[in-house]
Amino acid sequence: MNESYFTEDNVQFNVEVKDWKDAIYKGVALLRKNGFVTAEYATEVINNVKKYGPYIVISPGIAIPHTRPENGALAVGVSLMTLKNPVYIKDSPSPVKVMISFSATDNEQHLEIIKMIVRIVEDGLIDKISSMHSIDDLNHLIGGERA
Amino acid sequence: MLQILVVCGAGLGSSFACQMSVESVLQEIGVHAAVDHSDISSAAGSRADIIISGKNFESQFRRYDLSMDLIFLDRLVDKSEIKEKLVPVLEAKGAL
Numbered sequence: 151m152n153e154s155y156f157t158e159d160n161v162q163f164n165v166e167v168k169d170w171k172d173a174i175y176k177g178v179a180l181l182r183k184n185g186f187v188t189a190e191y192a193t194e195v196i197n198n199v200k201k202y203g204p205y206i207v208i209s210p211g212i213a214i215p216h217t218r219p220e221n222g223a224l225a226v227g228v229s230l231m232t233l234k235n236p237v238y239i240k241d242s243p244s245p246v247k248v249m250i251s252f253s254a255t256d257n258e259q260h261l262e263i264i265k266m267i268v269r270i271v272e273d274g275l276i277d278k279i280s281s282m283h284s285i286d287d288l289n290h291l292i293g294g295e296r297a
Numbered sequence: 298m299l300q301i302l303v304v305c306g307a308g309l310g311s312s313f314a315c316q317m318s319v320e321s322v323l324q325e326i327g328v329h330a331a332v333d334h335s336d337i338s339s340a341a342g343s344r345a346d347i348i349i350s351g352k353n354f355e356s357q358f359r360r361y362d363l364s365m366d367l368i369f370l371d372r373l374v375d376k377s378e379i380k381e382k383l384v385p386v387l388e389a390k391g392a393l
Contacts, residue, residue: 202306202337203353208314208373216310218336243371257309257334264313271374272318 156288159184160229163283170239170246171196174215177231177251186227186253194221195251199240210244211236211276214267215251223253226260230288232280247280266292299330299392302345304354305373308336311351315373319349322379328392347386349379366390 160180167173178192194217199206206213217223229251236245250267254260270276270292282288303319305311312334320332335343337354341361349368350358358367366386372378387393 198306202357203351205306205311205351205353208311209375210372214310214314216307218307218309252310254309257313260309261313264310264317268314268317268374271314272376 162231164234166234170237177249180229181227186225188222191222204239204242207239207242209271211247213246213249219255228252228263300345301330301332301347302343303334304340304350318374
Protein backbone atom coordinates (compact mmCIF):
# COMPACT_ATOMS: atom_id res chain seq x y z
CA MET A 151 0.00 0.00 0.00
CA ASN A 152 1.28 3.38 -0.94
CA GLU A 153 0.27 6.77 0.47
CA SER A 154 0.29 8.26 -3.01
CA TYR A 155 -2.41 5.88 -4.21
CA PHE A 156 -5.79 7.40 -5.13
CA THR A 157 -9.15 6.11 -3.93
CA GLU A 158 -12.73 7.36 -3.77
CA ASP A 159 -11.86 8.93 -0.42
CA ASN A 160 -9.18 11.29 -1.64
CA VAL A 161 -10.19 12.15 -5.22
CA GLN A 162 -12.85 14.48 -6.63
CA PHE A 163 -13.31 15.19 -10.33
CA ASN A 164 -14.72 18.27 -11.99
CA VAL A 165 -15.25 20.33 -8.84
CA GLU A 166 -16.81 23.77 -9.11
CA VAL A 167 -14.99 26.46 -7.11
CA LYS A 168 -15.67 30.14 -6.47
CA ASP A 169 -12.05 31.29 -6.40
CA TRP A 170 -8.54 30.07 -5.50
CA LYS A 171 -9.21 30.11 -1.76
CA ASP A 172 -12.32 28.00 -2.23
CA ALA A 173 -10.26 25.61 -4.38
CA ILE A 174 -7.67 25.23 -1.61
CA TYR A 175 -10.37 24.72 1.03
CA LYS A 176 -12.02 22.00 -1.05
CA GLY A 177 -8.77 20.22 -1.93
CA VAL A 178 -7.59 20.29 1.68
CA ALA A 179 -11.05 19.17 2.89
CA LEU A 180 -10.26 15.81 1.28
CA LEU A 181 -7.14 15.56 3.46
CA ARG A 182 -9.18 16.56 6.49
CA LYS A 183 -11.82 13.93 5.71
CA ASN A 184 -9.12 11.25 5.88
CA GLY A 185 -7.69 12.56 9.14
CA PHE A 186 -4.41 13.74 7.59
CA VAL A 187 -4.72 17.36 8.74
CA THR A 188 -6.49 19.56 11.29
CA ALA A 189 -9.14 22.16 10.46
CA GLU A 190 -6.54 24.95 10.45
CA TYR A 191 -4.38 23.47 7.68
CA ALA A 192 -6.28 25.02 4.75
CA THR A 193 -6.17 28.49 6.31
CA GLU A 194 -2.44 28.10 6.88
CA VAL A 195 -1.91 27.18 3.21
CA ILE A 196 -3.90 30.27 2.17
CA ASN A 197 -1.94 32.50 4.56
CA ASN A 198 1.34 31.14 3.16
CA VAL A 199 0.24 31.88 -0.41
CA LYS A 200 -0.76 35.41 0.64
CA LYS A 201 2.62 35.87 2.29
CA TYR A 202 4.93 34.24 -0.27
CA GLY A 203 2.97 34.28 -3.52
CA PRO A 204 1.72 31.33 -5.59
CA TYR A 205 4.65 28.99 -4.89
CA ILE A 206 2.23 26.07 -4.87
CA VAL A 207 1.79 26.46 -8.65
CA ILE A 208 4.82 24.43 -9.71
CA SER A 209 4.01 24.22 -13.41
CA PRO A 210 1.25 25.58 -15.68
CA GLY A 211 -2.08 23.99 -14.78
CA ILE A 212 -1.09 22.35 -11.51
CA ALA A 213 -1.02 23.50 -7.89
CA ILE A 214 0.17 21.47 -4.91
CA PRO A 215 -1.40 23.05 -1.78
CA HIS A 216 0.70 22.25 1.29
CA THR A 217 2.27 23.95 4.28
CA ARG A 218 4.68 23.16 7.11
CA PRO A 219 3.98 20.13 9.34
CA GLU A 220 3.52 22.34 12.40
CA ASN A 221 0.60 24.11 10.67
CA GLY A 222 -1.77 21.23 11.23
CA ALA A 223 -0.42 18.11 9.52
CA LEU A 224 -1.28 14.90 11.39
CA ALA A 225 0.04 12.32 8.93
CA VAL A 226 1.47 12.05 5.43
CA GLY A 227 -1.43 12.21 3.00
CA VAL A 228 -2.49 13.29 -0.46
CA SER A 229 -5.65 14.29 -2.32
CA LEU A 230 -6.37 15.06 -5.95
CA MET A 231 -9.04 17.37 -7.30
CA THR A 232 -9.75 18.49 -10.84
CA LEU A 233 -11.46 21.83 -11.37
CA LYS A 234 -14.51 22.39 -13.52
CA ASN A 235 -13.47 26.01 -13.91
CA PRO A 236 -9.69 26.61 -13.80
CA VAL A 237 -8.65 29.36 -11.36
CA TYR A 238 -5.61 31.58 -10.98
CA ILE A 239 -3.97 31.10 -7.58
CA LYS A 240 -3.54 34.70 -6.49
CA ASP A 241 -1.35 36.15 -9.28
CA SER A 242 -0.14 32.83 -10.71
CA PRO A 243 1.02 33.09 -14.35
CA SER A 244 -1.38 30.36 -15.48
CA PRO A 245 -4.76 29.00 -14.33
CA VAL A 246 -4.84 25.80 -12.31
CA LYS A 247 -6.82 22.77 -13.50
CA VAL A 248 -5.44 20.04 -11.25
CA MET A 249 -4.77 20.35 -7.53
CA ILE A 250 -2.78 17.78 -5.62
CA SER A 251 -2.94 18.74 -1.95
CA PHE A 252 -0.72 16.97 0.53
CA SER A 253 0.42 16.95 4.13
CA ALA A 254 3.90 16.15 5.37
CA THR A 255 5.23 15.35 8.82
CA ASP A 256 8.83 16.36 8.12
CA ASN A 257 10.96 17.45 5.15
CA GLU A 258 11.47 13.98 3.68
CA GLN A 259 8.87 11.32 4.49
CA HIS A 260 6.43 12.33 1.76
CA LEU A 261 9.04 11.55 -0.91
CA GLU A 262 6.73 9.18 -2.83
CA ILE A 263 4.09 11.91 -3.18
CA ILE A 264 6.65 14.40 -4.51
CA LYS A 265 8.00 11.80 -6.93
CA MET A 266 4.50 11.21 -8.24
CA ILE A 267 3.92 14.96 -8.67
CA VAL A 268 7.21 15.39 -10.53
CA ARG A 269 6.37 12.44 -12.76
CA ILE A 270 2.96 13.95 -13.60
CA VAL A 271 4.57 17.27 -14.56
CA GLU A 272 7.57 15.86 -16.42
CA ASP A 273 5.45 13.35 -18.35
CA GLY A 274 3.00 16.11 -19.32
CA LEU A 275 -0.04 14.39 -17.78
CA ILE A 276 -1.84 17.45 -16.40
CA ASP A 277 -4.26 17.93 -19.32
CA LYS A 278 -5.06 14.23 -19.39
CA ILE A 279 -5.78 14.19 -15.66
CA SER A 280 -7.91 17.33 -15.86
CA SER A 281 -10.33 15.60 -18.23
CA MET A 282 -10.54 12.30 -16.32
CA HIS A 283 -13.58 10.93 -14.52
CA SER A 284 -12.39 7.55 -13.28
CA ILE A 285 -10.13 6.74 -10.34
CA ASP A 286 -9.02 3.50 -11.99
CA ASP A 287 -7.95 5.41 -15.11
CA LEU A 288 -6.15 7.92 -12.90
CA ASN A 289 -4.20 5.28 -11.00
CA HIS A 290 -3.44 3.48 -14.22
CA LEU A 291 -2.09 6.65 -15.81
CA ILE A 292 0.14 7.79 -12.97
CA GLY A 293 1.06 4.38 -11.63
CA GLY A 294 1.95 3.02 -15.04
CA GLU A 295 5.63 2.62 -14.30
CA ARG A 296 5.17 1.25 -10.81
CA ALA A 297 5.72 -2.47 -10.30
CA MET B 298 31.45 19.57 -3.14
CA LEU B 299 29.22 22.17 -4.75
CA GLN B 300 26.15 22.84 -2.62
CA ILE B 301 22.83 23.76 -4.20
CA LEU B 302 19.81 24.74 -2.11
CA VAL B 303 16.30 24.81 -3.55
CA VAL B 304 13.91 27.09 -1.69
CA CYS B 305 10.15 27.59 -1.49
CA GLY B 306 7.63 28.92 1.03
CA ALA B 307 7.17 25.78 3.09
CA GLY B 308 10.43 24.09 2.15
CA LEU B 309 9.05 20.62 1.61
CA GLY B 310 6.84 20.55 -1.47
CA SER B 311 7.64 22.86 -4.35
CA SER B 312 11.31 22.98 -3.38
CA PHE B 313 11.47 19.19 -2.97
CA ALA B 314 9.89 18.69 -6.41
CA CYS B 315 12.28 21.23 -7.92
CA GLN B 316 15.23 19.46 -6.24
CA MET B 317 14.34 16.29 -8.14
CA SER B 318 14.32 18.09 -11.45
CA VAL B 319 17.61 19.81 -10.57
CA GLU B 320 19.14 16.44 -9.70
CA SER B 321 18.10 14.92 -13.01
CA VAL B 322 19.56 17.92 -14.88
CA LEU B 323 22.84 17.57 -12.95
CA GLN B 324 22.98 13.89 -13.78
CA GLU B 325 22.32 14.63 -17.43
CA ILE B 326 25.14 17.18 -17.67
CA GLY B 327 27.48 15.13 -15.46
CA VAL B 328 27.95 17.52 -12.55
CA HIS B 329 28.25 16.25 -8.98
CA ALA B 330 26.64 18.49 -6.38
CA ALA B 331 24.86 18.12 -3.05
CA VAL B 332 21.28 19.32 -3.50
CA ASP B 333 18.90 20.03 -0.63
CA HIS B 334 15.62 21.89 -0.07
CA SER B 335 14.45 24.34 2.58
CA ASP B 336 11.98 27.11 3.37
CA ILE B 337 12.76 30.73 2.73
CA SER B 338 13.22 31.72 6.36
CA SER B 339 16.11 29.29 6.82
CA ALA B 340 17.62 30.07 3.41
CA ALA B 341 19.07 33.39 4.54
CA GLY B 342 21.61 31.65 6.77
CA SER B 343 22.55 29.07 4.16
CA ARG B 344 26.14 28.43 3.05
CA ALA B 345 25.08 26.98 -0.30
CA ASP B 346 27.01 27.98 -3.44
CA ILE B 347 23.85 28.32 -5.49
CA ILE B 348 20.26 28.97 -4.43
CA ILE B 349 17.41 28.08 -6.78
CA SER B 350 13.90 29.37 -6.12
CA GLY B 351 10.68 30.54 -7.74
CA LYS B 352 10.30 33.92 -9.43
CA ASN B 353 7.82 34.96 -6.75
CA PHE B 354 10.63 34.89 -4.15
CA GLU B 355 13.04 37.09 -6.07
CA SER B 356 12.26 40.37 -4.28
CA GLN B 357 12.56 38.70 -0.87
CA PHE B 358 15.97 37.24 -1.74
CA ARG B 359 17.28 40.53 -3.10
CA ARG B 360 16.59 42.07 0.31
CA TYR B 361 18.79 39.49 2.05
CA ASP B 362 21.93 40.68 0.23
CA LEU B 363 23.33 37.17 -0.19
CA SER B 364 26.73 36.39 -1.69
CA MET B 365 25.90 33.12 -3.45
CA ASP B 366 24.51 32.80 -6.98
CA LEU B 367 20.74 33.07 -7.18
CA ILE B 368 18.59 31.46 -9.85
CA PHE B 369 14.86 32.19 -10.14
CA LEU B 370 12.55 29.94 -12.11
CA ASP B 371 9.16 30.52 -13.72
CA ARG B 372 8.51 26.77 -13.62
CA LEU B 373 10.00 24.83 -10.75
CA VAL B 374 9.77 21.42 -12.39
CA ASP B 375 10.87 22.38 -15.89
CA LYS B 376 14.17 20.70 -16.71
CA SER B 377 14.80 22.81 -19.80
CA GLU B 378 14.43 26.08 -17.87
CA ILE B 379 16.59 24.70 -15.04
CA LYS B 380 19.27 23.62 -17.50
CA GLU B 381 19.18 26.93 -19.38
CA LYS B 382 19.68 28.94 -16.18
CA LEU B 383 21.93 26.57 -14.23
CA VAL B 384 24.50 25.74 -16.92
CA PRO B 385 25.92 29.32 -17.24
CA VAL B 386 26.25 29.54 -13.44
CA LEU B 387 28.04 26.19 -13.28
CA GLU B 388 30.33 27.21 -16.11
CA ALA B 389 31.19 30.48 -14.35
CA LYS B 390 32.04 28.46 -11.25
CA GLY B 391 34.24 26.11 -13.25
CA ALA B 392 32.05 23.16 -12.31
CA LEU B 393 31.24 22.41 -15.92
